[in-house]
Amino acid sequence: MNTVDYLRISLIDRCNFRCQYCMPEEAELNYILQQERLTDEELVILIKEVFIPVGFTRFRLTGGEPLLRPGVVDLVSKIAALPQTQDLSMTTNGFLLAGMAQQLHDAGLRRVNISLDSLNAETFDAIIGNRGRSQWGKVWDGIQVAYKVGFDPLKLNVVVIPGVNDSEVLELAALTIDKQWHVRFIEFMPIGNDRLFNEQGWISSEQLRTQISNKYGLTTAFVSGNGPADVFKIPDAQGTLGFISQMSECFCDRCNRMRLSADGWLRPCLLNESNQIDLKTALRSGVELDKLRSLVSDLLALKPEINYKARVSGTTGAYNRTMSQIGG
Template sequence: MNQVDYLRISLIDRCNFRCQYCMPEGTELDYILKQNLLTNQELLTLIQEVFIPVGFTRFRLTGGEPLLRPGLVELVEAMASLPETQDISMTTNGFLLAPVAQNLYNAGLRRINISLDSLDSDTFNQIIGNKKIDHRGRSQWQNVWDGIQTAYQVGFDPLKLNVVVIPGINDCEILDLAALTIHKKWHVRFIEFMPIGNSELFTGKGWIASAEIRQQIRDRWGLTEAEVCGNGPADIFKIPGAQGTLGFISQMSECFCDKCNRVRLSADGWLRPCLLNETGQIDLKTALRQGVSMTTLREQLQELLTVKSEINFKQRYSGTTTGNYSRTMSQIGG
């Protein structure tokens, strides 16, 4: 088991997209009230007084959509200024990224993951569940693409593009998406489709294993193993001669629990030891607001980390029913 030193922080459960795999159509979402969200100061207190003393040095900001969070640039700057912070990154859908990319980079953000599930605007719109044109007459896809290009020009390195492969929807684009790594130092990561809060979409369509995706790419260009970039669970490969890399996150077909080095903090302050297991959660927000001592919270975190290794692949649905989680992926901050 790797040292657990990586905290994924969900800043908000709201999103300006409604992707099928994250917030499926027909799902009623009970958004967190503003007063129930951890404030920026509460987040910083937990980071400085609880997580860093226990050994956390790497932080990723997620959502919902983190760019919807007020005061994001200031929060990034405060986190980056902590001497113990070794890495701070963010996962975003990229729609609002272009205007703030430079400010985030200046504040200390250096790594960014952007969701790009299709290169076709119609398919993209089908996946995100939004209208095709925004108020400026631009497609949603174009706004995301502009965010990607801007982040690349600003200097984010690595710049990762996340692709959730959905059978019958975007699996025909695997080679086109992989080709993005050939001429630019981009890192495309193919993610196996997961049954979290989307059981109706999942039923009957199955999922495409990473091995099958790799084989498609190997048949077209060849494929070699590459050095790992970042702290994630992806298996990293490279098209021979390409500037970028390809990552494969195989949470459905290839258990990587023994390599997991992270825990997750939801926007309302619940700490989860595992994305796929709701057992062992700690309500840090309530404890903090009730005046529980930092010493006690550190002890609770350390105790949680000691049992994290027991939450393995076979136990990951403990306390839940497959495909029937109490929260959607957007609410978990996956």
């Protein structure tokens, strides 16, 4: 069992995209109100006084789309300034990144993961649910600016959906040859759009690796980060290829993370809502910080058992939120 020292923090449950694999067009989402979200002050208190003391030192800011949160640059600065923060990163769809990348880097953010599910503007817009002017160009600009600013490693996340973008796997993999970009292929999973998953199915990481290896060859590699990806590279490429195999390979025994939702629920597992703590209500009710630390420590102690049950049963429990609401 890995040391659990990595916290994914959802800053907001809203997103300016409506990706097929995250929140399908027909879904009705009940967004939380602003007053229901943890404030910047509450987040910093929890990180500084609760999470860091029990062993968390690495943090990733997620959403929804985290760049939609007002004052996100100031919040990044406050978290990065904590002396115990060893790593601070962000996952974003990249749409607003071009105009914010330098500010975020100056504030202390050093790593970003950007969703890029297609290099074809029409396919990209279909995936994100866009019916107006193409949004692909703004995301591509965000990637270019982030690379120029110096985010390192810069990772591009690709959810592979059969019949939608699987024909682009080789082209996406080739992005790593001439630039120090790190493309991560993620197996499509049934969170947010069971209908599409049941209709389209999914492609395993092994199949993708075989396809890429047959074209370019692959060797094992390494890239810094906190995730479960198996990392390879095309020989002599500047960047790497990561494969996240949550459908085909159980990696619960390697899990080193917990997740904090935008409204303050701490959960030990992406798909498990049966073991979670409402830290926001406790904090606002005046529960002492040492008691909150004890609650988090108790949940940490349960995580090996939760992971074991997941490995044995092949499932992690019931879940009612979409990926955008969980924070990935």
